[in-house]
Amino acid sequence: MNNFYYKAIKPDESLLDFVENIGMFHNPSDKDMEVVLMPDGRIDLFFMQSHSEAFQITLIGLENVPEQQVIPANTLAFKISFKPLGAEYLLQTSIADILNSAKVLPKNFWDITNDDLKDFEAFYTKTAKKLKELLPKEIDERKRKLFKLVYASNGEIKVKELSEKIFWSSREINRYFNKQFGLSLNAFCKILRFKASLEHIAKGRIFPELNFTDQTHFIKEIKKFSGVVPSELLKNKDDRFILLSVLKRQ
Numbered sequence: 001m002n003n004f005y006y007k008a009i010k011p012d013e014s015l016l017d018f019v020e021n022i023g024m025f026h027n028p029s030d031k032d033m034e035v036v037l038m039p040d041g042r043i044d045l046f047f048m049q050s051h052s053e054a055f056q057i058t059l060i061g062l063e064n065v066p067e068q069q070v071i072p073a074n075t076l077a078f079k080i081s082f083k084p085l086g087a088e089y090l091l092q093t094s095i096a097d098i099l100n101s102a103k104v105l106p107k108n109f110w111d112i113t114n115d116d117l118k119d120f121e122a123f124y125t126k127t128a129k130k131l132k133e134l135l136p137k138e139i140d141e142r143k144r145k146l147f148k149l150v151y152a153s154n155g156e157i158k159v160k161e162l163s164e165k166i167f168w169s170s171r172e173i174n175r176y177f178n179k180q181f182g183l184s185l186n187a188f189c190k191i192l193r194f195k196a197s198l199e200h201i202a203k204g205r206i207f208p209e210l211n212f213t214d215q216t217h218f219i220k221e222i223k224k225f226s227g228v229v230p231s232e233l234l235k236n237k238d239d240r241f242i243l244l245s246v247l248k249r250q
Helices: 084-089 114-118 120-133 141-152 159-166 170-181 185-202 215-226 230-235 242-248
Strands: 005-009 019-027 033-037 043-049 056-060 067-071 075-082 102-105
Touching (some): 033 242, 043 084, 043 114, 075 084, 075 114, 075 120, 084 141, 084 170, 141 159, 159 170, 170 185, 185 230
Antiparallel strands (some): 005 019, 043 056, 043 075
């Protein structure tokens, strides 16, 4: 993208249940960027600085609505994008209280400083090492299997079917999701289906390819999570839909 740089690297296999990627973005221009952040099912831990803002570490929870944001001029940010199990087992925290929100973490969190933003490869190595140190000795295998099935289906799996496959009641599953993540499993699945649909839209296909009732339902769901209809999303004027811009270049 013009005046914007993005890079992301997948972690090695030992971290894949917990971390989607370790990445960075840079707005090197002297102009602020107006962007729309769309729900993507990730929990992002940002290490960020700009000419106007001091070094800051921020944890962003799950989102289920689009949000207008501004990336300040000369912003550099390194990030770790967690899957839900990463928030629970590596960050060891509930994120229910930061749905569509964020919280600032202590500046000495994980001993990462603004000096670590000088070299992305070194940052990747340092944070990957830390994440591996935090890997749990034990994990509730029902949860691991649940997320594997949800991701494999792009969210197109019913809670009842999941319950039967992992021997965990639907009521307990939804209680776990609401307490730990701030939304229901069904709501999380819709976000993953939306994200999968974005990959199709990025390729110019603005009709439903997943389990939507019909075209009207598809348009309604896309607008719910992006704020615009699929045809407008595809145009992506000024690259304001950052996630879609990234998908187009993959």
